[in-house]
Each structure stands twice: as structure tokens, then as C-alpha cells.
Amino acid sequence: MQKLAPFSLAQPPAIFSGFPQLLLHGIRTSANHHDFSSTRPFPDYSPKKPTIRDEEVVHQISTTIKLRRSEPLVQVLKPIETRFRADHLIWVLIKIRRDFRLAMDFFNWARARRRLSAEARCIIIHIALACKKPKAAYQFVREFVSECDNDVDSLDHFVDKVIYTYKEWGSNPLVFDIFFRVLAEFGMVEDTLKFFERLLNYGYLISTDSCNFILVHLVKTGKIELANKVFNELAEEGVCWNTESYNIMIHGVCKSGNLSDGRELLIRMEANGCSPDVISYSTIIDGYCRCGELQSALEIMKEMTDQGLRPNAFTYCSVMVVLCKNKRMVEAKELLREMMNNGIVPDSVVYTALIDGFCKDGNLREAYELVDEMKQRVMELDVVAYTALMSGLCRVGKMVEAEDLFQEMIRKGINPDEVAYTSLVDGYCKQHKMKEAFHLHSQMLQEGLAPNIVTYTALADGLCKKGEVETANELLHEISSRGMQLNVCTYNSLVNGLCKAGNLEEARKLMAEMKGAGKFPDAVTYTTLMDAYCKLGMIEEAYNFLKDMLDEGLQPTVVTFNVLMNAYCASGRLEDGRHLLNWMVQKHIMPNATTYNSMLKLHCINSDMRASSQIIKEMREMGVQPDENTYNILIKGHSKARNMKEACYFHGEMANKGLKLRASTYNALIIGLCKRRRVAEAMRLLEEMRMNGLIPDRDVYNRFIDLSYHYGDMELTLELCDEVVEKCLTGKEHQENSYVA
Template sequence: MKRNSIIFSDYCHQVSSCYLHPSFSRTNLSFVWFSSSSFGATGTRSFPNYSPKKPSIRDSELVHHISTIIKQRRCEPFRRILRPFESKFRPDHLIWVLMDIKNDYRLVLNFFEWSCIRRDPSLEARCIFIQIAVAAKDLNMVKNLFHEFWSKHDIDGNTSFTQFLEKIIYTYKDWGSNPYVFDIFFQVLVENGRLDDARNLFDKMLNYGVVLSLESCNLFLSRLSKVVDGPNMTLKVFNEFSEVGIQWNTASYNIVMHSLCQSSNVREAHNLLLQMELRGCMPDAISYSTVINGYCNRGELQLMLKVVENMKEKGLKPNEFTFNSIILLLCKMGKAVDAETVLREMMSQGIFPDNAVYTTLIDGYSKIGNIASALSMYEEMQGRHIIPDLITYTALICGHCQNGKVAEADKLFREMLTIGLKADEFTYTTLIDGYCKAGEIEKAFSLHNEMIQMGLIPNVVTYTILVDGLCKQGEIDTANELLLEMREKGLVLNIYTWNTLLNGLCKSGNIVQAVKLMKDMEVVGIRPDAFTYTTLMDAYCKSGKMVMAHQLLHEMFQKGIKPTLVTFNVLMNGFCVSGMLEDGQKLLKWMLDKNIMPNATTYNSLMKQYCIRNDMRAATEIYRCMGHKEVVPDENTYNILIRGHCKARNMKEAWFLHKEVVEKGCNLTAETYNALIKGFIKKKKYMEAREMFEEMRKKRLSADKEIYCTFADINYEEGNIDLTLELCDEAVESCSIDNSKD
């Protein structure tokens, strides 16, 4: 989903370009002339007087003849009328004739073109013609002459630049005196990537009291931002040029801010945005959008929202690219609902989304499992006659697969092929993954074969998914054969492939083979990681081999492999399930001593075993310890404690915890509700039991058969026949579901 950021970047470039390339009219340019005190120089120089070589009497006669004939017969081809003079014509004659006809640009142009056919003009003659052309406002011709010179003299660039600049300065005063000649020279240097020469030209002009136009300086900033260390250089030049009289405009600030954001210096760009008004320059929608996009790319939601708020306070409306950036960030953060709210605001302002925006939202909803909303976006997209592309379909297919709706995913896949879109490796792999997770290995392999027939090459990820699917089906031998096939095809097995096979071996109880596989990994140069060790440790824990599991932890430390919190939680759960609560407590203390912060899962394992032992004092102490360490309890924490208190008949504590759960918006399981209801009934607190029962029914959770019977009897005795029959139906349905599960 990188298209939004790419579009935004292109847009900024286009906007900058319209500032950087003014129409070639003198009225559009803003030159600044300074005295020495204006910019702190020791003194300004005067442009030199032009003093060309003097012609001889014979040369003067020839120049006079040529000047007279081209003036009198200007409408005739110069090749014909000047043929008698060709053998005598030298480069110096060109300059002397130009001195005589310089006020007639059309004549100058024709004569210069005639002389160029004969031979390349001297550098001095070229510069003289450039000065005349600038004075005549034939700026396209001027740019072409500059570019043509660099294309011919690009080998010895430094010498060429110095010589050219000297001649331009030398011919300036008497042949044109239009400062825009230096501007065009500067622009051509920038366009040819000669940024050092351009900077030298800028500094040289300061010595003559000339500051180049803002448009040229903006072009320089824009090109400078694209070189190595561009953002730092751009900011440096931005500050230095300000000191010598460049009055930067909004486009200038936008160029610098965009450059800073591209290099992740968003805070600095934001500071520049805040300084714009103080420096007398009003930010526009692009200014704010640049910083907003920068924060979006860095995932800094709160700072981005602050800039959006500031933008609105200034009366500026977010543009298409602002909205696109915000939507993309919100979707990346799993806030697709908020992203759709932004979409609606965008549409209310008359800005309508394109394929990229809809696809971003479809992908966002798919990743959080909200397939209904993803499909709604897809239908809205089609309703607006926006054609879905491969990325759109892949996002939908991925979302359906993640939610176990493989048949619907396959339907979308076939629909995509029908409308002429070609699936790529990622699309096929996504659907193969869906079938593997659904346990439909044959269909997964059928897709794999179809993929190959289409000329697509399955990658390591594709094969790893297939290996995982086979392992989950217990087909370890077939998975091994597939690994062999991968090697034969030249694919290098990565750590994920090995871990997948090892996980399959552990799940099927082949721990010995899993240990051998881990050793094989090291032989072929694949270093086992924390996941490898944690998987094997989990298998040892589940088989009650806690000594072996503990040894693996020590081995990890010896090899410099940092255990994850999951590693410690696996070991903790193993100790607790094996009844080794003292070892579990020691592990918890060790973690805290080493500043390894446990999470709710770590504490839940201990609490659960204390509850099973009916030691609610110890379980409560663990719960309090969580609070002291600022570990937030999860839903499982509350379910464990409430069931524990119900089992110990501590209904007051259970009731108090239930209220806390409701206030926090957490959910209780059907098992917990059953425990609460039975506990209250045993205490003869029927009102509380009924309240729990109704709450449970509202959440569409099924109660035990015994509870249904109890409340059916109560309602029957109270004369609530309809409710009694309804409860009987629910009880029958609940029992039939339970039987089908069995």
C-alpha cells in the first residue's frame, strides 16, 4: 500500500515545478541589487567594460561591406549574398559585425546562424550572442545555447565553467546588461546537475551586487534535496541564501520541508512550518500536507492529528493527499473504522477517493477481520465505477482467508481471473495459505500446480506454508519430501521453513526427530532462534519433561540467544501444569530481578494453578503483585479469578470482580457465567443468579443444562409459561450443539 505516499511525492514535485519554472518573461522575475552593506560584503565590484580587439583598415572595410549587404538584402538567403565573403571571413569578423547590427535582433539571429554553419563560434562570440538574445527576450534560444555548450564541453567541466563565466561577465555591461542572463546560466547548471558550479555562480554574483531570482533559487533547492545528504545541504543553503537577501516564498519552505520529511526529519520540518508565519510567509495546504504525510510515514498518529487541527484552525482545507496519508496511517494502525470516518469527511468536501484509497480501506478492514465492512467498501467502489485491481482483490482474498472463509476467497480469486486480471505469486500464496489453515491440503497443492502452469515460480514462503499445512495434518514424511523438492529447485531454506517443520514434529509428538532437526539446522548453517527453542521447550513442557525444558533455557543463554517473553511464559505454564508451583514462583522472581517484565499470561498460569488448589489467598496475592508491577489484567485473568472464588464460595469477591469486568468492558466466558450462577444458587442468592443468567443470555452464551432446568422450573412456578418454553428450547439447542461437538 505504498501508492498513496508515491502519489503524494509526485504531487509535491509537480507543485514545486510550477513554482520553479516561470514563463520566460522579465516581469515574472525578481532580481535584487544590493550595496555592500546589504549583505555584509567588503564591497561590490563593477562589471568590466568591454574592450574588444580593434580591426585593421582592411578588416573594417570587410565588416562594413558585410553589414551593408545584410541590411540591404536581409530578405535574401545569407548563404547566397555572403558567398563572396566566405573565404575571407574569420571569427573576429563575427564580433565586429555584431557590434554594427546588435540593435536588430532578427538580423543578428540570421547572421549568427550563418556563421555557425561555417564554424563553431568563439566563446566570446557565443557569449555576446547570448547577451543580445537575453536583451531581446529570446530566452529559449539562450537556454539552448547554454545547454549546447555544456554538451560539447562537459569533459573538462571546471575549466569550461570558469572560462564561460568570465566571458559572460566580460560581455555583460556593453552587450546586454540584463541580469537574467545569470539566472538562465544558473538554471542550466542546475538542470545539468552541476550544483557546485551553480553555487559558485551564485556567490560570484554577490560580488557584483546581484542576487539571483527566487525561482532559480527554488529550482536549486529542489535539485539539491535529491543528492547525497540532500536534506542537510538543502537546509544549509536555505539559511545561507536568506542571509544574503533571498526572500523565500511558500514553495521554498515546502521544498525544504518535503526534503526533511523524506529523510525522516519530520520534527525539523514541523519546526520550519511553525516558523513560516514568524518569518512573514504564509503556509498553504501543501505545507501542512507535507508535514502530515511525514508524520504518517513515521506512524506518529498524535503529532499528525495535532498538525491537522492546526491546519483547520488556519482555515485551510486538507487536500486529497492529506486525506490519503491519514487514511493510510489509520489503516496501518488497525483503525479502519476511523479511516472510513476520514473518508466520509473527505467526500463531504467534494474530494472523491480513487482506487488506491478504497484498496487501502479494504486492506485495513480485512486485516482487522471486519470482512463485512471490507466487502461494503468493495461494493461502494464498484458502484462508483472504480475498477478494482490485483491489489484490491488480493487484500479481500487475504481477509477472507484469515477469517477462515476460504470458499469465498476462492470465489473472489476466480472472479478476478474472469475479468482479465492475472494473479501473481503473492495472490496464489495467500489463497494456498487459506486452504492450508482450513486443512484442505489437496486444494492447496492443486493451486500450487496451477500456479506453476501459469508460469509463476513458488517461492520459499509458498513452500513453507505448504510444509506447515502438511505438518498440521501429521504428514511429516510428505513435508520432508517437499523440503527436498525445494532444495532441488535451488531454493534456500530459511529459518521460517525449518521452524515450521520443527513445529510440526513437536505437535505430532516426534520430539526426538525435532531435536535431530535442530541439530541439522546448525549443520547447514541455519542458526536456531528463540522461536526454535521455544517450540521445542513447549513440547518438553507438555510432555512433562521440565528438566529438559529448563536445560534448553540455559542453552539459549550460553549461545547468546535472547529468550522472548513467550519463552518464559511457556516455561512458567509448564511448571504450573506439572504442579511445580515453587519453581514457577522462582522463575517469576528471577524474571523480575533481571528486569524482564512479565505480562498477564505469565501471572495467569500461576493464578490458575492456585485456584485449582483452592488457595485463593495465594491467587489473590499474585493478582495484587500484577497491580504493583503495573501489569494490566486481561480477560483470562478475570475469568480465572472469578471461577476460583466461585469454587471457594467467595461470592462477594466474585461479584466485585464481575463488576470490575463490566466497567472495563471485558468479556466473561460461558464457563465463568456458569460458575457465578451456580455459586449464587448454592448461596440461595437467586436474584443475583437470575441477573447473571439474563446477562449471559443477552450475550448469546449457552448455560449448563442444569442451569436451564433450574430457571425453567422457577419461571414455571411463577407462571411465566412463554419464558419457560423459550428456556426449554434453548436448553435443547444447547444440548444438541454440545453433542455435535462430542
């Protein structure tokens, strides 16, 4: 056991903040379940009697140290030092016991020169408590317990002496609580409980506040079952657990994932007369949040407010973090405002969680508004917040802005970590800027940072997307030879690269290699291969991969089904697509707009607009909202079928939602209006299209050139002729002549 430094009052232990209340505790004989009828009294103290010569030495020492002025003890006791024996200490302490400072100084002088007995050590503890110095007593107990690792000063012997000296040297029961706490802090569980039982024999019950220390130790070390056993057994012995006790246990069971036990403890504490406080509820809320059970967390939060308790910063932070992870950013922002309205100032952890959530949601405007709020509150962004912003910028391809943030972070003295570097590396790789990505990789190494598997996966993915699959493979073999374990994402990047290169046989071999390396293919692996086979028209092969997934116990995602759905519909196999949709629903996989768009596209190609209306109705019944692609498909379909009323209706609905038409959709809508001789509306759409930077196709230009010439508007005719030559006849036209799924 670690030996502590010599005793000093310079740094009192913070653990004593609750000890003044404990001075009120005495020997308990009520409000408990232990039978004290068979208890025995504390033993009488009978110290060894000094000889006449000893009495002379003791008198000389006590007189000398009492009469000294500013001289140090070392100096005034120098003449007596050779005659001093360890036994003299106790006899001197008897004479100076009312002066703690003097007693402590003499004790420290004595133990620097002689080996002191356990009895003498216990006496100085009692003296400290008698002089109302509990912090000093605590420090002495810690020192002495830490040294009880030999036969002479064994722990049992020390306990005997604490009890033996108790009656004569102060009779302050706080000594037992201090001793109990120290044993608990040292993790000596068995000795702590043995000490508890021994004191019961003398009719003394350790205070609840002290008993909490053993619970804290057991919970901190993850011994939840033992903590629960101690909790129940000490209650049977008469310990009346308080709110803090229950909170410790709630924290323990929630930490181990037993949230139902946490809720049971909440009910139990109320039944035992303890009122749950904000910590009780917040601990359970945090437990549910960590397990991703957001709804349960929100229910407990409501229950808490119904009890008249206001959430604290920890409560709000727990819920907001999980809301952000679930991309429920509107609710997270509302909770932030509620928190601030309740007078609770959010800290950097809360702001960083929200910034990260908005960045991952693609809402950089909201993220930067929060950054401005932080600056107004004089809060500095840390490496986590900077990394979240950089990742958000990289995600939307704003690499210049991301690089500027990276340099700003360095200028402010914030050292980028592996995650910060990797976010930039990934951003450059996604834009196929491999030179910049590898430069950052080299910079990481120069800074003494170790690129991790995520960094190398990003690099391999970037190389694969540029068609450099062999280079990516060499890179990964190199890092693998250095002992770095490839993960599923890394293998998936290579599989994707091989599929894009059309090398499906190698992709399948790599899939088998994954299994051999103990990295089993996931839904992404299978979906990537299915997509590659579908694009080659090998739909049955892709379907077999879906069956293999299910045989392996993997749950297909909506993307997996969408790949197959798109292939069926693109090849005109609408009935197979409908069967696949029904199968999805049976598997409890919610279809999304992309799922329905594949079917919608086929109906529009076949000009079956009644069937397309049925698809829209079915989508809305399933709670699936049409996306931008849905509207583009519908408008093009209705325009080509000359259903201009419906086409214009969907165009208006699309505009109200802030969604944008594609060039091909504008073209179809304009031509449809022209065919219905609604030229003014068509002209307005043409102007809108040109203002949005989109280029009409040659058919649209030809129609408006003819119309402007027919109406004698030569200026517009010549302008359109110049434009069509520039945009359509010089190879600069923007082509988008097909439905996009």
C-alpha cells in the same frame, strides 16, 4: 553528458512555471551580507569587425530571410550556403535580433551546417530573453551545457561568453538564474557554486527561487550534509531563503531520519520571518509516521491546526497509514470522516490503507463498507486493495470468497502479483489444502511470476502442519540449491513442524544449522521449542531456553512467558508462576489476559474462588481486560463451587460484551443452577445452548430427563431421550470437559 535533441518550442519545460516572477529580479545590492564595494562592472562587448566581403554576405543573408514569405530557409539560402561562415551568424543576428522567430530559425539553419562558437550560442540565449522567451532560453542553455564536454566549448569558456555578451545583448539578469538552475539540474554542484561566487564579483546575487534548485538536487541525491552546508553558506552570502527553501531542507533531514533537525528548521524559519505552511508541517508529520512515532506526529498535527493551518490529503494519508499499521482502526476511521468533512476527498491510497488495516484487524464488515464507498466514488480497486481483502478472507478461513475475489480481479484485467498469489497460497496452506496451494504455485510459474521466500515458507509451513516435515525439508533444500536464501520465518516453520512431530532433537539441530547459515534464531524460534518441551513436561529445559534467549540479547515476548506460565500452572507450580509474572513486569513486558488465565484456571480447579477474585482485581489494576476465556474459566469455577450469584453475574457481563460461552461452561452453569433448584433458569440456558448449536453433556440431559418425567412432560422427556441417544451415544457428542487456557 547526454546530448539533447534540436531545439523546439513544441514542448516547453514545466520547470518554468516560476520564471515570470524572476523577471523582476535585478542586480541586488541590498538585503544581503556580501560586501559589494569591491565588485566590478560587466565587460563591454566588442565583436569582431566584418570585412567588406563579409558585409556583403551578411547583407544578402539578412535581406533574403527578411523578405522571404512562406519559403523555407533551406531553399532561399541555398545560393549563399557555400559562402556562409560561422562568423557570419553573429553579424546576421545583430540585424534580426528583434525578431525571435526569425533569429531562431536562422540559428538552427546555421548550426546544422557549421560548428558554432560559444559566443554565438550565448547571443541566441540573450536574444530569447530580450524577446521575453525564457522557456526557449532555458532549452538552449540545457542543450549547450550538455555539450560542454570538450576543450573548445568547455563550461568555463561558455560561462566567460555568457558574461562577456551580457551587457550588449539584453542585460537581462534572468540569464544567470537560468544558467544556475541548469547547472544544478545536471548535478554539477561544484560548477554551480563556482558560478554563484563569480557572479557575486559582478554584484549579482542569484535569486532564492533559483538557489532552491541546488538544494533540491542535493536532497534528491541524499547529500543532506552538503545541502545543509550550502544552505548555511549561501545564507551568509545574502540569499534570503523562503518557505519553499526551508521545506526542501525539512524534507531532506526528515528523509534521512533526523526528525529533531526538522523541528529545529521549523523554529528557525519562523525566527527568520518565514511562515511554515501546510507542507512544512506535513513533511515533519510524515517523517514521524515513517519512523513509527505516531504520538509525535499527532502532536505536530495539533500544533499545525493551532496555527490555523488545515491538514491536506498528504497529511491525513501519512497519519492514517501509521494508525492502520498500529491497528488503531477506530481513530483511523474517525480521521477519514474528519478529512471528508473538511472537503478533502480521500484517494485510493487512503482507502486501500484502511481496507488493509480493517482486514488485518479481522473486521471484514468495515473493510467491505469502505469498498462500497470507493465504488460510489467511481474508484477502482487495484491489486493492493484486492490482495488486502483476499488476505483478510484467508485469515478467517473464507477461501471460497477469497478465490472469487481472485477471479474477479483477473476478469477486470488486473494481473495478480506475487503478493496476491502468496496470500491465497498461505490461506490454503493454513487450511491444510496443499493440493490447491501447489496448484496456485504452478500457476504463478506459468504466468512468469517468481515465487519468493514468503511463498515457499507458506508451503513449507502447510506441509509441516500436515506432518509432512520431510517433504517440507526437501522443498526448502531444493529452493536453497537454486540460490534462494532461506529466512528466519522459513526455518521457524520447519522447527515448528519438527516440534509438532515430537522430534525435538532434530529441531535443536536445525536451530544450530540456522546459526551456521547466518540466520540467527529469534523469539519465535525459542518460544516454539519452549512450548514443545513444556508440553512434554520438561519445564526446566524450557526455562533454560528462556535464559539462553536473554544471554543472546533477545527480548522475550509475552507469548514466550505465557508458554512457561501455562506449564507452571498446569503442573500446579503456582508460586513459580507468580515469580514469573513479577519477572515479566520487571522486564517491562506487559502481561495479557492469557497470562492471568493460566493462574486463574489453577485457582478455579482448586476451588479457591477468593484467590480468583484477587487475580481479576489485579488484572484490571494492570489495565488488562478479561477475555472470553477468562469469563468461561470464572463461570465454570464459580458454578462448581456453587457460587451461582457470581457465576450468573459474570455470565451477564460476558453477554453484554458480546462474548460467548463454551459448551463446557454452559454445562457447568446449568448443573450449578439445577443443584440450587433454579430449574426455570437452567431450562432457559439449555434452550439458549441448543439454539447456539452447542450440545449439552450426558449429565445435563439426564437431569432434565428426570425433571421432565417427574413433572409429567412426556413429550419433552421423549424428545430429550431421542436427542441424548443421537448426540451422546452414537459418537457425535461435542466434548469439551476441561478448562481451556
